[in-house]
Each structure stands twice: as structure tokens, then as C-alpha cells.
Amino acid sequence: MKNEMLAMILAGGQGTRLGKLTRETAKPAVPFGGRYRIIDFVLSNCANSDVKQVGVVTQYEPLELNDHIGNGEPWGLSGHGKGATILQPYTNADGEKYFEGTANAITQNISFIDSKDPEYVLVLSGDHIYKMDYDAMLQSHIENDADLTVGVIPVDIKE
16 A cells, blocks of 8 residues: 655754763754653654654664654554654665765665655654644645645744
């Protein structure tokens, strides 16, 4: 069965601006509000938007983040036709190892994307704190026959 939308969450960043908080863990794994992590926002948005398949692209200090995500069960992302898959850099026949930016992280995981056979691919940041209905964005994308849709909010220049 073809998946309508696959989410690819970019969660490999070091987050140097957070200093000591990210010295030994990836920014998406930084605790937020007690037992939660920054990545919980995007994972909850996926679950609440009925995105059933999620690839989490990690790189920097991934152990804590991998352990937190597991198979995606806390967000309802485990079971038949559902899943959270941790995607880490690996060596292939060309000798590539680490991701060289966000586009390269997606490109190196094209085989994963193809294996899920989605109609649409949703590329998300794993280190932002927000609430969004991705299904509403998808419906707008479809209605406008768009090639690409970017989700943004207006911010006053003073901010």
C-alpha cells in the first residue's frame, strides 16, 4: 500500500549555540519540560497529522536521541504500516560517510524513501518547538498543484 506522506526529520545537528546543553548530545535530544525532548514536538505533530512513516536522520552524538525515539511507540508510530526509523550516516561503495548538509542527508537516504514509496515527502527539522497540522499543509499543497510547499510564519522585523 502506497504511503501518502513520509516525514524525514533532520535531527543530526550539533546545536552549538546551546553550548553545554549540546556538548554531548544532539540538539533534538535536549530535555524540554521535564521528561520531554525538543524532537517530541515534531514527532507529536507527525502523529497528530496522521503521518504514519517517519525517518529520523541523525549524525551528531545520536545515542541519547536514538534511545529516546526507539521504534516510535510513544507517538503511536509503531505497528503495521507505521514506523519510526533511525537513519544514520554509513559508508557505501562510493566511500561516503557523514552528511554534508541537509540536502545530502536526504540524498543519502533516497533508498529508504524509495522503499516506503510515498506520494509526498515532508522534510522537517527535529530541533524546532512548534505545533502544526501537516495534513492541512498537504491539502493546501494538493489544492494548489504545487511542486514544493514551504511552511513559514511571518515574523516582525523587530523580533
